């Protein structure tokens with residue numbers, strides 16, 4: 523049974539279809555369809571074109587026609603490829619301490635930081651976590667984000683990590699947005715663990731990894747490579763095992779010091795995220811590899827530190843995604859579009875580069891090939907903004923919000 527819908531006209535549609543995964547993109551390279559229409563077949567994109575020219579064929583297919591007034595810009599739904607929105611409590615106190623002069627790593631060493639959120643998340647029940655995820659994911663959906671990666675990593679024991687990953691799985695069943703779960707049991711060495719970092723990782727990989735597969739809880743393994751977390755020596759056997767079991771690898775890399783990006787390359791990770799501390803050497807090596815670099819401007823704004831050298835990375839030929847890193851510690855804002863626009867301002871990125879970073883390049887950072895572009899066969903996930911010129915979207919730095927969101931062909935925000 524095939525159901526067709528034709529939606530339009532939009533003042534402009536940006537399908538993001540004709541662009542490379544890697545390298546710089548001038549705005550002139552963007553395909554813009556004026557007075558465009560989208561024909562949907564079930565939950566997928568069937569075709570795009572000029573609305574008026576599509577009408578006859580759509581009627582012959584028996585399509586439902588939704589006629590708009592031609593005053594909006596349409597884009598693929600945004601993809602947030604890195605968040606930690608499954609957490610309990612708050613870290614407003616950390617934020618105040620940082621602004622009073624303490625560093626993120628100093629706060630972590632004195633028992634605050636990630637461990638504080640672990641304590642608060644362990645106190646929450648699974649149902650409380652589900653409610654928190656739903657609230658945050660729906661806020662994202664209102665801002666045009668139709669796919670959200672969500673990490674565990676505030677449980678830090680087999681059972682507490684499982685609680686988080688079940689909460690993510692069950693929240694996903696209640697939501698229009700798709701949640702893409704990632705296991706970040708290697709977020710730090712748990713303070714209450716009696717063995718070494720290696721013992722902990724061995725326990726997680728032997729006891730948790732098989733459950734993740736058996737219960738289909740996630741297909742991605744992440745680790746924080748940093749002085750306060752795991753070294754590249756600690757993580758090598760862990761990632762080796764994860765890869766052998768077929769998990770995708772992603773890395774919190776080069777946030778405060780370099781070394782994580784080399785681990786990402788060595789393990790052929792789908793993405794290396796953060797990279798605020800990367801120097802030209804790391805940037806060039808990453809740009810040559812297949813690893814997608816994910817800039818997290820929300821962490822820059824939350825910590826008051828450097829932006830990821832996104833311009834240098836694109837000019838070196840790399841694939842750049844941009845994500846919010848929404849978490850209670852380093853990135854509490856959780857506003858992807860605002861952050862991506864600000865990264866663009868500071869790093870001198872074109873509209874096309876920023877929009878690519880939150881659509882198809884972000885989807886590929888999650889190894890998802892069915893979204894992020896309005897292409898035949900892709901999911902009918904798309905959004906519209908109340909403007910006739912796409913350049914208004916980033917110019918307004920996140921204050922222009924989408925007026926409509928379609929997920930898998932359904933109008934979910936009106």
Ligand code: NIG
Pocket residue numbers: 606635636639746774777821847849850851852853
């Ligand atoms: O991506 N860098 C490590 N992990 C998170 C922060 C988590 C936290 O501080 O709670 C990040 O910035």
Ligand code: FE
Pocket residue numbers: 604605606774847849
């Ligand atoms: Fe993160």
